Amino acid sequence: MSTFKPIDLSGLNDDLEASNSIRAQIAEACDKNGFFQVINHGVPVEDTEKLREVSHKFFDLSEEEKLACPRKPEVGRLGYGRHMTCTDSEFQHWREVVEIQTLPLSGREYEYWPQQPADLGEAVEKYTAAVLDLAHRLLAVISENLGLKPAYLRDALGYPNIQQTITFQFYPPCPEPEKTLGMQPHSDIGGITIVMQEAEGLQVFDELNDTWELVPHYPNAFVVNIADQTEIITNGRYKSSNHRVIANSERTRRSYVTHYHPGLDHKVFPAPELVDAKVGPRYREFLYKEYLQAMRVGRVLEKRLLQSFAINNSVIS
Numbered sequence: 008m009s010t011f012k013p014i015d016l017s018g019l020n021d022d023l024e025a026s027n028s029i030r031a032q033i034a035e036a037c038d039k040n041g042f043f044q045v046i047n048h049g050v051p052v053e054d055t056e057k058l059r060e061v062s063h064k065f066f067d068l069s070e071e072e073k074l075a076c077p078r079k080p081e082v083g084r085l086g087y088g089r090h091m092t093c094t095d096s097e098f099q100h101w102r103e104v105v106e107i108q109t110l111p112l113s114g115r116e117y118e119y120w121p122q123q124p125a126d127l128g129e130a131v132e133k134y135t136a137a138v139l140d141l142a143h144r145l146l147a148v149i150s151e152n153l154g155l156k157p158a159y160l161r162d163a164l165g166y167p168n169i170q171q172t173i174t175f176q177f178y179p180p181c182p183e184p185e186k187t188l189g190m191q192p193h194s195d196i197g198g199i200t201i202v203m204q205e206a207e208g209l210q211v212f213d214e215l216n217d218t219w220e221l222v223p224h225y226p227n228a229f230v231v232n233i234a235d236q237t238e239i240i241t242n243g244r245y246k247s248s249n250h251r252v253i254a255n256s257e258r259t260r261r262s263y264v265t266h267y268h269p270g271l272d273h274k275v276f277p278a279p280e281l282v283d284a285k286v287g288p289r290y291r292e293f294l295y296k297e298y299l300q301a302m303r304v305g306r307v308l309e310k311r312l313l314q315s316f317a318i319n320n321s322v323i324s
């Protein structure tokens with residue numbers, strides 16, 4: 008069986024049998040590597056199409072027009088950026104990005120949102136609101152699969168004081184794809200990530216077989232993955248897997264990545280319900296801004312940032 012056969016969410020609120028089968032499929036994926044795909048996810052197709060349309064229009068602009076959308080200097084992200092290093096250096100990227108912060112509402116820095124096309128802002132607001140709702144439905148299922156109350160993970164990630172960002176990823180054809188990557192290997196640092204991809208290229212590291220596994224592209228599907236904070240809150244039960252994007256010499260690949268993060272001052276710690284009383288928690292408690300700070304300082308690649316938040320700095324496999 009393909010490990011990425013999409014999970015059809017349409018029966019989630021139907022009879023017990025349908026709903027239990029969907030929950031079991033999500034539990035299986037979370038136990039394996041925390042990556043799965045969903046279809047009939049409830050995000051309206053007009054919102055997904057509109058988002059793609061405004062992103063295509065943005066990346067079709069001239070160099071000069073794109074650069075009119077600035078990159079926020081002090082954080083090195085938000086706004087429009089280019090990461091093109093086709094070398095043997097360890098920091099390999101072949102992509103352009105637009106990163107937009109959509110939550111908290113007070114953090115919507117519209118000066119870093121593209122002004123062109125004019126309907127981009129509205130498309131982003133609609134799409135990310137629908138994806139937020141999907142994130143909450145998935146977090147509820149994942150919580151219940153662990154024997155926790157439905158709102159557990161959402162609350163433990165700090166809702167309503169969370170951060171949400173959306174990144175338009177644009178991977179142009181690369182003349183020497185063997186020398187670089189679209190995006191270097193990493194695990195996502197937030198709580199849960201929801202990706203719409205327009206073509207294949209995303210790969211997940213398969214720890215068991217020591218290989219990279221391609222995530223197939225299905226129309227109207229989303230790729231969902233567990234990120235670091237959920238690994239910590241579940242005390243290591245559900246893993247945040249390393250993934251990367253390969254470069255391609257023939258075609259452009261686009262994806263739309265929505266990250267759901269705790270708020271900066273939110274305290275993250277393993278759920279007491281999931282901590283073995285004899286062994287104790289595997290991670291220390293911290294404020295999410297400490298995690299972001301550690302990421303900025305460490306320029307972490309495959310080495311997992313969350314290992315530095317493990318108690319006794321023990322390496323957790």
Ligand SMILES: O=C(O)CCC(=O)C(=O)O
Nearest residue numbers: 176202204209252262264
């Ligand atoms: O482009 C993709 O499919 C995934 C990008 C990604 O992993 C990320 O933005 O964190």
Ligand SMILES: [Fe+2]
Nearest residue numbers: 193194195250
């Ligand atoms: Fe990622």
